[in-house]
Amino acid sequence: xxxxxxxxxxxxxxxxxxxxxxxDITGILxxxxxxxxxxxxxxxxxxxxGVNAIAVIESRGFLFGAPLAIxxxxxxxxxxxxxxxxxxxxxxxxxxxxxxxxxxxxxxDVDSSQNIxxxxxxxxxxxTLKAAIELLTKGGARVARVFGIVGLPFLNYxxxxxxxxxxxxxxxxxx
Amino acid sequence: xxxxxxxxxxxxxxxxxxxxxxxDITGILxxxxxxxxxxxxxxxxxxxxGVNAIAVIESRGFLFGAPLAIxxxxxxxxxxxxxxxxxxxxxxxxxxxxxxxxxxxxxxDVDSSQNIxxxxxxxxxxxTLKAAIELLTKGGARVARVFGIVGLPFLNYxxxxxxxxxxxxxxxxxx
Numbered sequence: 001x002x003x004x005x006x007x008x009x010x011x012x013x014x015x016x017x018x019x020x021x022x023x024d025i026t027g028i029l030x031x032x033x034x035x036x037x038x039x040x041x042x043x044x045x046x047x048x049x050g051v052n053a054i055a056v057i058e059s060r061g062f063l064f065g066a067p068l069a070i071x072x073x074x075x076x077x078x079x080x081x082x083x084x085x086x087x088x089x090x091x092x093x094x095x096x097x098x099x100x101x102x103x104x105x106x107x108x109d110v111d112s113s114q115n116i117x118x119x120x121x122x123x124x125x126x127x128t129l130k131a132a133i134e135l136l137t138k139g140g141a142r143v144a145r146v147f148g149i150v151g152l153p154f155l156n157y158x159x160x161x162x163x164x165x166x167x168x169x170x171x172x173x174x175x
Numbered sequence: 176x177x178x179x180x181x182x183x184x185x186x187x188x189x190x191x192x193x194x195x196x197x198x199d200i201t202g203i204l205x206x207x208x209x210x211x212x213x214x215x216x217x218x219x220x221x222x223x224x225g226v227n228a229i230a231v232i233e234s235r236g237f238l239f240g241a242p243l244a245i246x247x248x249x250x251x252x253x254x255x256x257x258x259x260x261x262x263x264x265x266x267x268x269x270x271x272x273x274x275x276x277x278x279x280x281x282x283x284d285v286d287s288s289q290n291i292x293x294x295x296x297x298x299x300x301x302x303t304l305k306a307a308i309e310l311l312t313k314g315g316a317r318v319a320r321v322f323g324i325v326g327l328p329f330l331n332y333x334x335x336x337x338x339x340x341x342x343x344x345x346x347x348x349x350x
Contacts, residue, residue, distance in 0.1 A: 012261040022261045029244070029251040030284055039245050059234035063253075066238045067245040069204070070214050076204040076238070086187040086197045109205055 001037070005170045008034035009150065023150050023172060025060060025121045038149055039067045041169055042119075047072060051117040051144050055079055057103070057132055060121035064149060068119070077109045077116070079132050090138045094131035103131050110139025123148035123168060126157030133164065180345045183209035184325065198325050198347060200235060200296045213324055214242045216344055222247060226292040226319050230254055232278070232307055235296035239324060243294070252284045252291070254307050265313045269306035278306050285314025298323035298343060301332030308339065 008031045010024040028034045042064065055077040056065030062078070069076035078085065082102035089104040116136055120129060123146075133143045146161060151168030158166070183206045185199040203209045217239065230252040231240030237253070244251035253260065257277035264279040291311055295304060298321075308318045321336060326343030333341070 010262065015261040016258075024261050026253055026260070026262075026281060026284065029241075029253065032244070032248040032250060035251065036245060036248060059237060062234060062237040063241045063251070066204075067242040069207070070211060070242040070245075073207040073211060075207060076210065078201055078204065078238075083191075085201070086190040086199050087185065087201075106201060109201065 003034055003037035005034060005037070005149075009170070023122060023152075025063070025149055028149070029063060038064060038169060039071065042068045042147065043071050045147070045167060046117050046145065049117070049145060051115050053077060053114040053116050053141070055105075055116050055118045055132065055136060055143075057118075057120040057128060058084070061119050064121060065119040068117075075109070075114075077105060077136075079103055079105050079135060090135055092131045092135040092138070094127060094134075096127065101128075101131075103128070103135055105135050105139065107139065110136055110141050112140035112142075114141035115144040116141050117145045117147060118143050119147050121148060122150040122152070123157045123161075123166065124152045124155045126155075126160040129157070130160050133161075178209055178212035180209060180212070180324075184345070198297060198327075200238070200324055203324070204238060213239060213344060214246065217243045217322065218246050220322070220342060221292050221320065224292070224320060226290050228252060228289040228291050228316070230280075230291050230293045230307065230311060230318075232293075232295040232303060233259070236294050239296060240294040243292075250284070250289075252280060252311075254278050254280050254310060265310055267306045267310040267313070269302060269309075271302065276303075276306075278303070278310055280310050280314065282314065285311055285316045287315035287317075289316035290319040291316050292320045292322060293318050294322050296323060297325040297327070298332045298336075298341065299327045299330045301330075301335040304332070305335050308336075 008028045010027040012022040015022040058080045146166045151171040154174040183203045185202040187197040190197040233255045321341045326346040329349040
């Protein structure tokens with residue numbers, strides 16, 4: 001069954017700063033039909049794709065990756081900001097529009113047997129996802145697929161994620 | 176089917192600071208059998224409990240509340256740190272061991288028709304949950320149930336959450 005996700009995505013002007021139109025997925029979460037549509041679609045896409053683990057980026061990625069991990073009965077690997085994971089971690093520093101950020105993963109959660117589906121809520125420049133791929137690769141895993149609910153292809157994530165099969169459920173284009 | 180959750184919970188000494196033993200739920204996420212056991216149990220507990228919406232506390236609460244919202248087809252309300260939610264919010268300031276914190280919810284996500292199941296991963300002093308209850312009450316909702324995967328009853332959350340039915344799947348006691 002198809003669902004028009006656009007109806008459930010809230011558009012917030014000037015967030016987090018003036019001139020940015022923010023695509024907010026919390027509207028999806030408040031509509032069970034929309035949220036279930038997303039998880040059903042993700043299950044269709046990845047149930048027989050050969051992936052055997054799911055990695056999610058803090059914290060909105062958790063919202064879509066966790067239900068999928070339950071459905072597919074696959075391990076769920078958390079990728080978090082610096083200092084949030086209590087065990088021994090791999091760590092990757094990356095550049096954002098303003099300054100730097102660090103993303104970490106528990107060393108014991110990553111190994112060379114994994115074909116990973118990497119999930120975030122929204123794909124914009126792809127910078128965070130690229131850092132996440134580098135992080136998982138440090139642990140010997142292979143990132144096989146990349147998924148976001150929302151894509152903003154005009155920010156050119158396809159370039160930085162070249163070679164990785166990326167899927168989204170809905171795309172928005174520059175105003 | 177029963178599952179010994181203790182086997183899946185990682186115990187990290189001296190995190191986030193010396194003298195604290197941290198109960199880490201990421202071990203549950205990495206074991207599909209353990210993670211599914213948690214969601215199955217939550218579904219058993221709350222499918223017929225009269226709740227009609229689920230609220231989750233950033234960010235580990237998202238991991239357990241999102242799959243349950245999918246299973247029960249209920250709205251999922253995010254409770255986040257200050258500045259993370261893009262729309263208009265209610266906000267509650269509360270005291271932590273070191274300083275203060277602020278928790279927020281989108282105004283449009285809360286209303287007086289809601290009987291809410293409030294979820295976090297771990298219940299310790301109950302201070303954050305108490306602030307979350309105050310926040311949801313500001314919007315006219317009623318918090319009907321409170322749930323955590325892990326409980327630390329020796330930190331006396333039962334006192335601060337008096338009057339709210341609290342359930343956990345596993346409890347730990349002071350060493």
